Every structure is written in C-alpha cells, then in structure tokens.
Amino acid sequence: MxxxxxxxxxxxxxxxxxxxxxxxxxxxxxxxxxxxxxxxxxxxxxxxxxxxxxxxxxxAEGDAADASGTPDASANNTPASIPTERVAAPERPEPLPDPATCEYPESGQPAKEVSPPSGESVPAGGTVDVTLESTVGEIPLTLDRALAPCTVNSFVHLAEQGFYTDTSCHRLSTDGLQMLQCGDPKGDGTGGPGYSFADETFEGLNYGRGILAMANSGPDTNGSQFFMVYGEAPLPPNYTVFGTIGDEGLTVLDEVARAGHDGSSQAGGGTPHTEVRFTDVRVAAA
Known part of the structure; x- marks a missing residue:
C-alpha cells in the first residue's frame, strides 16, 4: 500500500x-x-x-489590356467590333397615301417651348436632307417621307424651330444594340416636345448600320428622341425608321462609340465619354 x-x-x-x-x-x-x-x-x-x-x-482611360496585349473592350464599355457594311435602306411593301394626314396630340410638358406641327396635307414622297452640326463633326441625314411622312414632318418642324440645337446625345450603346440616342433637351432620356404621334412601322422592318429611327417608350409614343444605328441592331420592328445616315456621319459615330460610355443607363449603355452636342441643325431647302 x-x-x-x-x-x-x-x-x-x-x-x-x-x-x-x-x-x-x-x-x-x-x-x-x-x-x-x-x-x-x-x-x-x-x-x-x-x-x-x-x-x-x-x-489610363481605355489603355487596359489582357496578358496578350489585346485591349480590353469592356474596360470603358467600348464595342468589341463595329461592322463596316451598311444594311439596305428599307422600303414599304405598299406606298402610303400622298399626301398623308397626321395627328400630334398633346403629351406631357415640352422640354423646350415648341408648338406641334400641322398634320394637314403632309407629303408622303421624296426626301429631305438634314445636317446635324455637332461638337464632334457633321452628321448628314437623309429623311425619307415615303417611309414615315408624319415622323419626317415632325423632325423637320422641330429642327426648324431650334428644338434640337444645343442638345446633347444622352445614351450610347455598344454591346448588342449599337446606337447613339439623341433628341432630348433635358439630356436624361425623359424629355420630349409636349406632343406624340403614332408609329409608322411595317412588317419586315430591319435595323442596322446606317439606319435612323425613332426612340419610344411603347406603341405610338413617338416624340423628339431618335437613335442613329452605327452597327448591330437586333430589334423587333417596333421603331419607326425615317431615314439614313451619311458616310461622314457614320465615321463620326464610330469614333464616339470607340471612346465608350459610362454604363449609367438602366436601359443599357450610358452617357458617351465623348460629348455629342448639336450646335446647329440645318434643313436643306426643298
């Protein structure tokens, strides 16, 4: 023990x-x-x-590159590529009555003081040459009355009243839909002329490089905002095409697109890094 x-x-x-x-x-x-x-x-x-x-x-503002030295297209929301070929200008399967009658009912408050155009005896044939003089160069347009007489009538009316002068293009899109949207004096996508008008679309309508069309927020809500397509545009035929963009203008749009945007738009795209402000809009004499 x-x-x-x-x-x-x-x-x-x-x-x-x-x-x-x-x-x-x-x-x-x-x-x-x-x-x-x-x-x-x-x-x-x-x-x-x-x-x-x-x-x-x-x-570096656009100088970002991957390990291979290839520029990173997404760094500044720039397009990966831009097609060089234009799409064919659209034609109506059947001509519209000439002259046409248009309606421009009141819709909201105008972003700039302007009166609605007359809708009586609106020509539905021929073209109108317009030059958008901007801070980045001239953008020539050819408006086609046979495609959209009421749209052309409104656009010319607004241009002649100075509605578009001193306004900036507020939205650039570079991915999928490649276009520059303009026509809002407020500069945020909410402004219009205080009136609206009906769509002038038709089946088989296509969009692509060189096409000029109206922006909208739904059926028959056209106002003053329009978009210029410099590349791809996989859209349904819901947007009124009323003309084409000249080669000089496409060169200007390409340069703006390559500078990219800030990605601020909920609808896609954003404010262009390169400001596009219209200093004058000239309508050629008929």
Missing amino acids: ATNQQRREAAKRKLERQLTRRAERARRRRIVGVGVTIGAVVVAAGLVVILATRGDDTA
Missing part, C-alpha cells in the same frame, strides 16, 4: 504532466495564431497590389 508521501509525489507528477500538456497546447495555439496573422498580412498586401493596379488601369 502506498504511503502518504508516495501519494503526494504521484499527485505532484500528475500535476506537472498536466501543466506541461497545457503549456504545449498554448504554445501550439500561439504558433497557429502567428501563422494566420502572417497569412492575413500577405493576403491584404496582395489585395493592395491588385487594387492599385486596377486603379492605374482606370486612370
């Missing part, structure tokens, strides 16, 4: 073993903690380097 002295010594040895194990566990925890801390510092440093690099790419 163990004596009291032996029991005390055994208890002491047991306590010493427990203290040793606790010290070892504490030492291991400290080692792991240091390792985690070092790892966190390394990760944080890596993130700082990455963010700093991204900041430099942003400051």
